[in-house]
Amino acid sequence: MSNSELLSVEPLDLQxxxxxxxxxxxxxxxxxxxxxxxxxxxxTTNPKKYCVRPNTGVVLPRSTCExxxxxxxxxxxxxxxxxxxxxxxxxxxxxxxxxxxxxTPEMFSKEAGHLVEETKLRxxxxxxxxxxxxxxxxxxxxxSPRASVSDNGHASEFSSQRFGADKVxxxxxxxxxxxxxxxxxxxxxxxxxxxxxxxxxxxxxRRDSKRSQSGIPLMYVLxxxxxxxxxxxxxxxx
Numbered sequence: 073m074s075n076s077e078l079l080s081v082e083p084l085d086l087q088x089x090x091x092x093x094x095x096x097x098x099x100x101x102x103x104x105x106x107x108x109x110x111x112x113x114x115x116t117t118n119p120k121k122y123c124v125r126p127n128t129g130v131v132l133p134r135s136t137c138e139x140x141x142x143x144x145x146x147x148x149x150x151x152x153x154x155x156x157x158x159x160x161x162x163x164x165x166x167x168x169x170x171x172x173x174x175x176t177p178e179m180f181s182k183e184a185g186h187l188v189e190e191t192k193l194r195x196x197x198x199x200x201x202x203x204x205x206x207x208x209x210x211x212x213x214x215x216s217p218r219a220s221v222s223d224n225g226h227a228s229e230f231s232s233q234r235f236g237a238d239k240v241x242x243x244x245x246x247x248x249x250x251x252x253x254x255x256x257x258x259x260x261x262x263x264x265x266x267x268x269x270x271x272x273x274x275x276x277x278r279r280d281s282k283r284s285q286s287g288i289p290l291m292y293v294l295x296x297x298x299x300x301x302x303x304x305x306x307x308x309x310x
Contacts, residue, residue, distance in 0.1 A: 089199065099141075101137070106165070111128070112128065112163045113180050
């Protein structure tokens, strides 16, 4: 924090978590220590590299104003991660009721006899925050997962039962599928055998119909219809 009489500045060291190809912002807080309106202006030695919003303004009596300093995305990192850029904050007592749009560069001219208070700020690059490493529940680094321990000191069975159920369930489904396939195969074989048997009986009836002319045609028609119904039922079930 600065020891100036008009504006208290925090921080005096602008710290930017440096990352390549990424805009980085840092907040600057200006506190008016007087009962007067104080106009301010922010300058930098590298205006193309930084964007300051607002770069001019007014801090009301006994109040605080936030200034956002944004560093443009950088394509290369300095070899020593040192930054020589600097900022200069200028403050002057302004007339009561002044608005930020009424702040002019002439107000900060020392040649015109204005008492201008100045505070120098420096820029520092810091390492970006690292994301926390993931921690797996129920296991420690360098050790294999183990069952949790309950309040009475006995190992909990929930973990082992859960993992065991996950392994058994696919086996049960496979056994059921195999049993179903076996059952369908047996039914199919039975249907084929029945079909062959009926076909032989139908051939026998055809031969017998040639030998006798009474009653056989009607029986032949009924038998053919019955065979058709049986075959239709077998095809639906398979």
